[in-house]
Amino acid sequence: MLPHRIELATARPSRRQFLIGTVATASLVIGYRLIAADPAMAEDAAKPPANPFQAYVEISPDNRIVIHSSQFEMGQGSYFGIATLVMEELDGDWAQVDVVGASGNAALYGNLAWGGVAQGTGGSTSMTSSWQRYRQAGAAARAMLVAAAAKQWNVPAGEISVASGVLSHPSGTKATFGELATAAAGMQVPSELPLKQKAEWTQIGADGLKRYDSAGKTNGTEAYTIDLKMDGLLTAVMIHPPKFGATVKSFDAAKAKAFDGIVDVVQTPRGVAVVGNNMWTALKGRDLVIVEWDEAKAEQRGxxxxxxxxxxxxxxxxxxxxxxxxxxxxxxxxxxxxxxxxxxxxxxAHASLEPLNAIARIGDDGTVEVWGGHQMPDLYQAVAAQVAGVTPDKVKLHVMKTGGSFGRRAVADADLIVEAVATAKALGPGKPVKIQWTRENDMRGGxxxxxxxxxxxxxxxxxxxxxxxxxxxxxxxxxxxxxxxxxxxxxxxxxxxxxxxxxxxxxxxxxxxxxxxxxxxxxxxxxxxxxxxxxxxxxxxxxxxxxxxxxxxxxxxxxxxxxxxxxxxxxxxxxxxxxxxxxxxxxxxxxxxxxxxxxxxxxxxxxxxxxxxxxxxxxxxxxxxxxxxxxxxxxxxxxxxxxxxxxxxxxxxxxxxxxxxxxxxxxxxxxxxxxxxxxxxxxxxxxxxxxxxxxxxxxxxxxxxxxxxxxxxxxxxxxxxxxxxxxxxxx
Missing domain, CATH: 3.30.365.10 (Aldehyde oxidase/xanthine dehydrogenase, molybdopterin binding domain)
Structure with a gap:
């Protein structure tokens, strides 16, 4: 995938770099800022976080544990590994757990193996980057839940035990994580966060622990980008140049636009997008478009x-x-x-099972949302902003699980994201569009x-x-x-x-x-x-x-x-x-x-x-x-x-x-x-x-x-x- 180290960092976050905040639902939210890779970044990291509510562990009053993963899940099990690190220290119940992709805050989610300066998944670095910070996040959440229980029950914190998502006291008093979430959100981050010793581990290294997310992949309920549906969603298929380096000289879309169900035909930086009400219609329309290519700079050799x-x-x-x-x-x-x-x-070729795809939507206020396999979120956010003509803070990425990548979804020029956002921009606000490559696009797309x-x-x-x-x-x-x-x-x-x-x-x-x-x-x-x-x-x-x-x-x-x-x-x-x-x-x-x-x-x-x-x-x-x-x-x-x-x-x-x-x-x-x-x-x-x-x-x-x-x-x-x-x- 990516190079396994940009500048391998062994920095470990201190207690002072933790942050805590409450969200609208009074959830307990825990995270921390990264030690930056250079002095300028380190100075910036000492400042108050731009958004204190972005974090790693969220415990909600409805007793759910949502882990916000800095790493992208493409089948390699990074969500499972990160959840294991959190659960080892948190002592929660696996039935409560969900893991979602996080993005939009390099200070929180930057890859430590890359120096912490950018978020990304690759080079087999997910566990290297996550090993310390996600265990510390789990330990902080547990300590604050215990502190909240001790205060409510008027008992010493040392008398409270935690197991399977329940806090209990020898007196018989018990409470779930959810019942204590609001109170725990107001607790101070402890000055010391001792992590469990290896002899105490029950999750890390447990041979019988199976992936928490296997059921959805087995019964077909797991949602990938290719499965997403939303009101008014259009589908676009791509026409790419047959030779690398060729560009669109001209195209005739008259017949395609006359075809029932074709919404538009849009030129993108790498080709032409044919937009239809559904995939089948878009494919039929694609076959009616005539494109003339400029191959002056194209690779001609075999x-x-x-x-x-x-x-x-x-x-x-x-x-x-x-x-x-x-x-x-x-x-x-x-x-x-x-x-x-x-x-x-x-x-x-990478030949991953799910062909490349992404959904983009421009809001009436100019905001941009992009759903997809965002293997390099910071880069994709910046590119999407540039294509849409907005500032990066106006771009929200929805990080989806994907059916494989092997490096293909970590592209420096964000080819697929450019196509999706450029097409959505051409269609105008309020018209979400899914760019769905065919297998042939995927195989021949470079x-x-x-x-x-x-x-x-x-x-x-x-x-x-x-x-x-x-x-x-x-x-x-x-x-x-x-x-x-x-x-x-x-x-x-x-x-x-x-x-x-x-x-x-x-x-x-x-x-x-x-x-x-x-x-x-x-x-x-x-x-x-x-x-x-x-x-x-x-x-x-x-x-x-x-x-x-x-x-x-x-x-x-x-x-x-x-x-x-x-x-x-x-x-x-x-x-x-x-x-x-x-x-x-x-x-x-x-x-x-x-x-x-x-x-x-x-x-x-x-x-x-x-x-x-x-x-x-x-x-x-x-x-x-x-x-x-x-x-x-x-x-x-x-x-x-x-x-x-x-x-x-x-x-x-x-x-x-x-x-x-x-x-x-x-x-x-x-x-x-x-x-x-x-x-x-x-x-x-x-x-x-x-x-x-x-x-x-x-x-x-x-x-x-x-x-x-x-x-x-x-x-x-x-x-x-x-x-x-x-x-x-x-x-």
Whole structure:
């Protein structure tokens, strides 16, 4: 998704940064301001909050606990994790809980892993950012409820116990949270907020605790943006240029406007919106619009031509250097033996289940409301305000749950929001409109995982020790031209090289180079970002080097991990649980891979059955993960399983190609994520840890590709260097 740290902050809020207020219903509302990332922001943070009623925990008189999440829910379980943190300290009843998306106050909801300066969800940072503040919010709410009860009952606070949303005293007096909410709202925030010790936890780390929101997803009552209805809601479908970089030259909408049910046809910055009374009508009207495109600045090349250029660039001197330890060039020239190869990775689509959508409505007073999957709320609020011609305080975002993102809903230019607000503005006040992309819009609409080529070479000494490694990476920059462009240092986009520039193996001479290309195909972070290709290259190459050194692949890796005990621990655990040293039945083969992404360590061992290049199956995956303190073990297992399935589909068969600048794939029939009958049995083993929690939404993805490729190398003797495997294995 997003880069996992903009400037990783370990700041912890103090008691003075808490705030409390009462809302119209006399609810107890608790939150606190963030420690800012720079002195200017820190000075501003010391001032009274602009809106004291925005907060994290709201307890209402009707006995509901509403948790306002700073993190966006797209299926990864962030709402569940945050609720667990609050409930651990609050001692409420899960039947009372609801979690809603919050936005509009960076001081309250800024992502701490990004320095607290902006709200956003990505880079598997939700639990890192939430770990302290949501536990403190729960503890503050509990303390104030107890204080209110002590005052009303005229008893010492220390004699009051709290369990399952009820406060009680040995005298028999009891009250629910709701009955005390109004009184608690008037209590002073306690000067000390001691949090529970690990031995006292009943929610954090509870293996039997299941997601509170599973029922709605199972019975279909969960509401996503695609499901929303409101009075007068119109539906718009988009016509986008077939080539990236093309613009509307002119369009003829006469026939469409004459079609019954078509309300308007509107030009937007990226195309044309056809507005109808419903989806079916809008689609029929779309087919009647004639658009002439200006393709003077459009990308005309196909993916084959682009990759051919990348191969040539990989053979030339690099434009930038990301890591340079020792002298890799000299060490390679004097190595006892060398191995080298060229790897190729295609563009990949996000292909999330719910196609992109958003609803916008302009009020009679000029206010703007936008419903959607707001993965970067602060940015989207600013963009919506600019498009509508109002100030950001006039924009209200309704943060909806979504059916997947994998990075696609965190777009620097807010493409979908621009379309929705621009269309609503053209329609005028009081006419809400839903922009609903079709699957074809979604597949051909850009924002792909970039294509890459790696030219890599490594050298072994006479004892089989890895002494040098040089990797030249060629591909597009995700950060370039975005609000994050300042993160590019000395010509290096960290998202292009992460996973290679920080490889953990003790190699005395390492050189990681980068050549960034200029291609007019919109790219974006894709689940686990740079590690999607760097992990594959490094881990398949290390396996090949282990064979060249005549050493066991696990033992070979462990010999280079003395200074990285967490890497070594997950590798040992996965190998042990997979029975690495035990023989396999005829026709079955194993492969292993290890990778750290977003400060989470994952090792995976794969077992395959191999008959031929066109007849093999991935049968078993044993995964070991160290993500620090395991907040929701069941959810961690689910995310590892989901990440493995997501990554497996990508490396086996997913590929987005272009011909003459036009995307070839349109839907799930030609762009094929993993099918259910391809999903292997997955075993997940979580390393017990006292380290702060890190993320699990993405780190399961990177190791699966190289683990499968290494199993296939064990079966065939061939390292697959061109993905997807379905193409590379038969090449």
């Amino acid at each position: 993916s084959a031509e682009i990759l051919d250029q990348y191969r040539k660039l990989a053979a030339e001197p690099a434009k930038a250097n990301a890591r340079n330890d020792g002298d890799a060039v000299t060490a390679l020239s004097s190595a006892a033996s060398t191995v080298e190869g060229s790897y190729e990775f295609p563009y990949l 924002r792909y995982r970039p294509a890459y080529v790696h030219a890599i070479k490594a050298g072994l000494d006479k004892d089989g020790k890895l002494v040098a490694l040089h990797d030249h990476i060629v591909g597009q920059s995700i950060l370039g031209g975005s609000p994050f462009a300042a993160m590019i240092q000395n010509g290096v986009d960290a998202t292009s090289v992460e996973g290679a520039s920080n490889l953990p193996y003790a190699i005395p001479n390492v050189k990681i180079d980068l050549t960034t290309t200029d291609v007019n195909i919109p790219v974006l972070w894709w689940r686990s970002v740079g590690s999607t290709h760097t992990a594959y290259v490094i881990e398949t190459f290390v396996d090949e080097l282990a064979v060249a050194a005549k050493r066991d692949p696990v033992e070979f890796r462990l010999s280079m991990l003395e200074k990285h005990p967490r890497h070594a621990a997950v590798l040992r655990l996965a190998a042990e649980k997979a029975g690495w040293d035990k023989p396999l039945a005829e026709g079955r083969f194993r492969g292993v891979a290890l990778h750290e992404s977003f400060s989470t360590f994952v090792a995976e061992v794969v077992e395959i059955t191999f008959k031929s290049a066109s007849d093999f199956s991935v049968d078993r995956v044993v995964c070991a993960v160290d993500c620090g303190i395991a907040i929701n073990p069941d959810q961690i297992r689910a995310q590892m399983e989901g990440g493995i399935g997501f990554g497996l589909g990508a490396i086996l068969q997913e590929e987005l190609t272009l011909t003459g600048g036009v995307v070839d794939q349109e839907n799930y029939d030609t762009y094929t994520p993993l099918r259910i009958d391809q999903m292997p049995k997955v075993e997940v083993h979580i390393v017990a840890s006292d380290e702060p929690p890190t993320g699990v939404g993405e780190p399961g993805v990177p190791p699966i590709g190289p683990a499968v490729a290494n199993a296939l190398r064990a079966a065939t003797g061939k390292t697959i260097r061109s993905l997807p495997i379905s193409k590379g294995l038969s090449a």
